[in-house]
Amino acid sequence: MKALAGPAMLLVLVGGFAVYRLGAKEDAPSREFTGLELAADEVGGTCYALDTVLVSNGVFGKAVRTWSAPDEDNEDKWTLLVEGVIQGRNGPERLFQKFTFERADRQVKLVEVEASEGLPSGVIDNIDRLLEAPHAFKATPVDRCLAADATGYGYEPKKK
Numbered sequence: 001m002k003a004l005a006g007p008a009m010l011l012v013l014v015g016g017f018a019v020y021r022l023g024a025k026e027d028a029p030s031r032e033f034t035g036l037e038l039a040a041d042e043v044g045g046t047c048y049a050l051d052t053v054l055v056s057n058g059v060f061g062k063a064v065r066t067w068s069a070p071d072e073d074n075e076d077k078w079t080l081l082v083e084g085v086i087q088g089r090n091g092p093e094r095l096f097q098k099f100t101f102e103r104a105d106r107q108v109k110l111v112e113v114e115a116s117e118g119l120p121s122g123v124i125d126n127i128d129r130l131l132e133a134p135h136a137f138k139a140t141p142v143d144r145c146l147a148a149d150a151t152g153y154g155y156e157p158k159k160k
Contacts, residue, residue, distance in 0.1 A: 128154070131153075135155075
């Protein structure tokens, strides 16, 4: 009888973990949301989908990333918190940036940025920083920017 107790207990633990993982839902925007073109509030479209921009940036390396919906009833607004710890002069220091994105028609606008001291918190400054990686990697633009005469903030169409 004791021989079955070990495997049975393991089965119960694995089953419980599986039920927990299947029932738990990580808070994150849908692909429909992240697949929309990134725009800044005043500058219009950037020619890159939000997910392309985040992947190009490696979503900031080894930093911890947490999505949250400021209003659970509004799937059109999401906040991405990117945070890490560095060794500062007086010990470990928390660095963070909190990006708030909001759907506007067929685009997602970066509408607000909160940041640790020393990191940029302006929307346009952060759009410029976020676009450095997709520009450098020559990432695939959104469909509307595949045309030769396409325009986007900081986007230079590919020469044919």
